[in-house]
Amino acid sequence: MPQRPYIPPFVFGILALICLSIAPYLVFVYAGIEKEMGLAQKIFYYHVPSAFSMFLGSFLCFVFSIFYLWKRDKNCDLWAACSAEVSLLFGTLVLITGAIWAKPIWGAWWVWDAQLTLTLILWLILAAYHMLRTYIEDPVQSARFRAVLGIIGFLNVPFIHYATKLWRTHHPEVVRGEEISLPPDMKMAFFFCVITFFALFFALLFKRVSLAKARDELESLKTEI
Amino acid sequence: MPLFFTQTLAILHKDLKTEWRTRERLSAMAFFALLVVIIFNFIYEPGSPIIKTVAPGIFWIATAFAGLLGLSRSYAIETQNDCLMGLRLTPVDPGAIFLGKMLGNTLTMLILQVLILPILVIFLNLQIAEALPRLILPILLGTLGFAAIGTLFSAMSLNTRLREAFLPLLTLPIFIPALLAAIESFRAVLTGAEITDWLVLSGAFVALYIAACLLLFEYVLED
Amino acid sequence: MQHLEYMTAAYIIIWAAILLYFLSLSKREKAIWEELRELRATITKNNTP
Amino acid sequence: MNTSAIIIQNTTRRFGHITALQNINLTVPTGCIFALFGPNGAGKTTLLRLIATLAKPSSGDIWVSDINTRRNPHEIRKNIGFISHQTMLYDDLMARENLTFYGRMYGLQNLNTRIEEVLLAVGLKDRQRDRIQKFSRGMKQRLAIARAILHHPSILLLDEPFTGLDTSAQSVLSNMITTLKAEGRTIFLVTHDLARGLALADRFGILFQGQLVHEASTKDIGESELQTLYENKTTH
Numbered sequence: 237m238p239q240r241p242y243i244p245p246f247v248f249g250i251l252a253l254i255c256l257s258i259a260p261y262l263v264f265v266y267a268g269i270e271k272e273m274g275l276a277q278k279i280f281y282y283h284v285p286s287a288f289s290m291f292l293g294s295f296l297c298f299v300f301s302i303f304y305l306w307k308r309d310k311n312c313d314l315w316a317a318c319s320a321e322v323s324l325l326f327g328t329l330v331l332i333t334g335a336i337w338a339k340p341i342w343g344a345w346w347v348w349d350a351q352l353t354l355t356l357i358l359w360l361i362l363a364a365y366h367m368l369r370t371y372i373e374d375p376v377q378s379a380r381f382r383a384v385l386g387i388i389g390f391l392n393v394p395f396i397h398y399a400t401k402l403w404r405t406h407h408p409e410v411v412r413g414e415e416i417s418l419p420p421d422m423k424m425a426f427f428f429c430v431i432t433f434f435a436l437f438f439a440l441l442f443k444r445v446s447l448a449k450a451r452d453e454l455e456s457l458k459t460e461i
Numbered sequence: 462m463p464l465f466f467t468q469t470l471a472i473l474h475k476d477l478k479t480e481w482r483t484r485e486r487l488s489a490m491a492f493f494a495l496l497v498v499i500i501f502n503f504i505y506e507p508g509s510p511i512i513k514t515v516a517p518g519i520f521w522i523a524t525a526f527a528g529l530l531g532l533s534r535s536y537a538i539e540t541q542n543d544c545l546m547g548l549r550l551t552p553v554d555p556g557a558i559f560l561g562k563m564l565g566n567t568l569t570m571l572i573l574q575v576l577i578l579p580i581l582v583i584f585l586n587l588q589i590a591e592a593l594p595r596l597i598l599p600i601l602l603g604t605l606g607f608a609a610i611g612t613l614f615s616a617m618s619l620n621t622r623l624r625e626a627f628l629p630l631l632t633l634p635i636f637i638p639a640l641l642a643a644i645e646s647f648r649a650v651l652t653g654a655e656i657t658d659w660l661v662l663s664g665a666f667v668a669l670y671i672a673a674c675l676l677l678f679e680y681v682l683e684d
Numbered sequence: 685m686q687h688l689e690y691m692t693a694a695y696i697i698i699w700a701a702i703l704l705y706f707l708s709l710s711k712r713e714k715a716i717w718e719e720l721r722e723l724r725a726t727i728t729k730n731n732t733p
Numbered sequence: 734m735n736t737s738a739i740i741i742q743n744t745t746r747r748f749g750h751i752t753a754l755q756n757i758n759l760t761v762p763t764g765c766i767f768a769l770f771g772p773n774g775a776g777k778t779t780l781l782r783l784i785a786t787l788a789k790p791s792s793g794d795i796w797v798s799d800i801n802t803r804r805n806p807h808e809i810r811k812n813i814g815f816i817s818h819q820t821m822l823y824d825d826l827m828a829r830e831n832l833t834f835y836g837r838m839y840g841l842q843n844l845n846t847r848i849e850e851v852l853l854a855v856g857l858k859d860r861q862r863d864r865i866q867k868f869s870r871g872m873k874q875r876l877a878i879a880r881a882i883l884h885h886p887s888i889l890l891l892d893e894p895f896t897g898l899d900t901s902a903q904s905v906l907s908n909m910i911t912t913l914k915a916e917g918r919t920i921f922l923v924t925h926d927l928a929r930g931l932a933l934a935d936r937f938g939i940l941f942q943g944q945l946v947h948e949a950s951t952k953d954i955g956e957s958e959l960q961t962l963y964e965n966k967t968t969h
Binding site: 471478544548 | 782785787807813819820839840
Binding site: 451 | 697698723724
């Protein structure tokens with residue numbers, strides 16, 4: 237029986253586990269408590285890296301979609317679809333933690349600030365991408381349409397970004413441009429959390445891909461019979 | 462004239478002609494848009510001043526939803542006798558099919574908007590007479606952007622189950638930034654505010670998406 | 685300890701979601717491997733009667 | 734000049750995990766009528782679509798009038814006419830408008846004179862200003878033939894063209910096919926009507942479960958023999 241290479245998911249899994257065991261120390265002990273926002277500010281250490289993971293996932297989906305249309309390699313479609321799915325998971329987390337953060341800081345669960353709106357729209361596109369799969373029967377056509385949507389959807393990101401920024405800007409400018417305002421201890425904790433979430437993202441992605449490949453193998457074996 | 466443009470114009474000409482002969486699509490769209498405009502009035506108290514600030518939104522919601530209705534019909538004539546296959550048997554660039562269809566959809570929607578705008582003005586008691594010339598560009602750009610992604614996705618939805626549900630599902634999330642620009646610039650024209658930023662946004666949206674769809678349409682048609 | 689409850693809620697949701705997703709992936713993959721193994725077994729059985 | 738209008742070499746076509754055509758090798762000489770028989774789902778239409786450049790082979794190559802279908806599909810399409818049981822015509826347009834539309838799509842010169850010619854050839858000249866919605870099935874099929882030969886293709890692909898036609902329309906179509914062959918065109922006919930295919934064709938092939946199981950000349954075979962052969966070849 238052919239064994240699939242377990243090394244990459246394993247490496248990223250271990251890396252994620254190591255990071256996960258250090259991250260709480262940095263977040264809760266090493267980094268100070270922000271004066272105005274209190275402990276709610278700590279949500280930021282996982283909220284923003286989740287958002288980064290989400291964008292990374294959408295970007296990977298975009299790249300793999302282009303490669304699929306170019307090379308017609310089934311694996312590219314598989315990677316694109318898996319990236320989108322993991323990205324959707326992180327997007328959901330961004331939205332939920334965003335709401336939990338907004339409640340104590342701004343007094344409402346949802347305030348339509350530019351960045352969260354961007355996340356919400358991207359989340360909608362990812363969800364539509366996910367639903368596309370179930371609507372088309374022919375697997376090859378489904379893969380092609382997915383790739384088209386993956387490209388079209390990602391191209392939308394700069395437009396959403398610009399539009400929501402013009403429309404409304406409420407977000408505290410901690411991440412964009414004025415990172416200097418973040419004290420060094422918080423900055424350190426934040427960057428470590430970004431690495432942690434990227435490791436987590438890849439660990440989940442590899443896991444998801446190995447599931448998709450197993451399913452693919454099962455299906456081809458079934459049609460052979 | 463290069464073959465590409467001859468073909469584009471042939472498709473546009475053919476679509477408009479069939480559309481004009483039957484008029485079923487446009488009348489359904491217009492009626493639907495009218496319904497949306499009227500129903501929106503019941504959300505607010507009669508004579509509420511809010512209605513004027515949301516008028517641009519009502520206009521765009523009405524035309525975008527009616528547009529979706531029309532888009533799902535725009536490929537119906539191609540599937541009827543397998544015409545799409547006949548079309549693909551000719552030495553045609555998929556981009557020409559896209560462009561012809563997109564321009565046809567844009568024109569249909571513009572006609573619809575010309576019909577809806579007076580109704581909106583009457584029902585909501587708007588004063589737009591002098592702002593009208595400045596409204597043309599933002600509306601045109603918004604419509605082009607909508608028609609571009611709508612035409613791509615309606616070709617996609619041909620081969621899916623739940624065809625009608627599928628089209629808005631894909632089109633609307635992608636259209637949001639352009640919709641936002643269209644509504645905001647409409648509102649800015651009414652209040653006399655600056656609209657350059659919004660026009661740049663819609664212009665870039667139209668340019669990028671028409672280019673992307675021209676390239677990607679090939680993959681939607683192929684099988 | 686201002687806003688402790690919000691922070692706790694956010695952290696619990698994040699870790700629960702990621703853990704559940706990971707577990708569901710593992711479970712689904714395991715089931716598929718199981719099915720693959722059975723299928724292969726039947727194939728080899730049919731080929732060597 | 735080339736002597737083979739269509740060359741199909743080691744061609745396989747897959748849809749996902751399903752193989753629709755498997756390793757097809759076939760050559761159709763120029764000026765020949767080739768009939769392809771096979772039960773439903775054998776892959777006949779898929780093969781025709783590959784030749785018509787509507788889809789690409791998963792592996793292998795196809796040359797139509799010495800051009801590889803992967804290389805320059807547009808050049809091939811200018812040389813191919815396709816007739817199927819679907820007319821590929823717009824019901825809301827007039828007969829003439831349909832032809833004008835397709836003529837423009839092919840970028841034809843002197844379109845009006847050419848349209849007159851083909852309308853005359855299929856006997857629809859006096860009905861050219863009528864919307865084809867009102868046409869009978871046979872008239873639509875005649876117009877479909879006019880559409881297919883509008884751009885002077887030297888190769889015609891016919892996909893079950895007799896389906897849905899009444900007997901008189903069927904014999905009109907048969908006569909047209911003979912005329913088209915007399916003009917030197919190559920005709921690739923896909924049908925499950927063995928008798929009619931045998932009567933028209935010079936060579937024939939049988940496709941079963943994505944494989945070309947038989948290929949021969951029609952000279953030395955009678956209708957009943959073909960029937961027996963077909964039944965033998967299309968059962969396990």
